[in-house]
Amino acid sequence: MSADAFRWPDDCRAAVSVTFDDARPTQLDAGLPILDEFEVKGTFYVVSQRCLGRVDDWVRAATNGHELGNHSLRHSCSGNFLWEGRNVLENYTVEQMDEELAEASRQIEELLGVRPKTFAYPCGQTFVGRGIDRRSYVPVVASQFLAGRGFRDEYLNAPTFVDLAKVGGTEMDRMTWEQILAHISRAKERGQWVVLVGHDVRDEGHQGTRCEVLKRICSHCTDPANQVWIDTVANIAQHIQDSRACESG
């Protein structure tokens, strides 16, 4: 669709989603209280097995309007990570991934009561197989979900162009507020959608989104003067899809 035809709601100039992967306990204990303080709705990409110890807390998060998305059945990534006890993407087929993602959605719905609308690629990796048999599993995600989110992508998302099955994700862990604000400012200049990706919510560690930075994101994006729409991946992806349907229909 043409760039002129697209509008973010309420005169906003950019969109932001705050997402967290792996259902880590610090997301419940440190992340959710910050989001709830600012009435910001986040997206949590969960593996159902990792939710077992805190089922009631995850159900409550969903009831409060946060999005629970699919983060695969086994968190399968490249075998080069040398993690123990996992199926590795180099040994998958597209058909196996199709079955596992459907099973993961079924388990999440059974355990947490919500059917995932969007997906996050574990490790941001979108392939199965190796060599001449290597394939993308983006088409599987496109067939099962409204949107699929990447990780460590070098672009922000242009709403008139983005492939919703491979939405770019921008790292939030370890970042300073100034670094995040630079992304948001760039998105406002171009009308783009920033999808931030975090893991733990804590003030130390390689995979930790800093509490103060999360607060600044929420505070900035909920101030109407800043003209940013902050919402879940599902809600923003749905707006983009509806806009396209509207123009073509």
Ligand SMILES: [Zn+2]
């Ligand atoms: Zn993950």
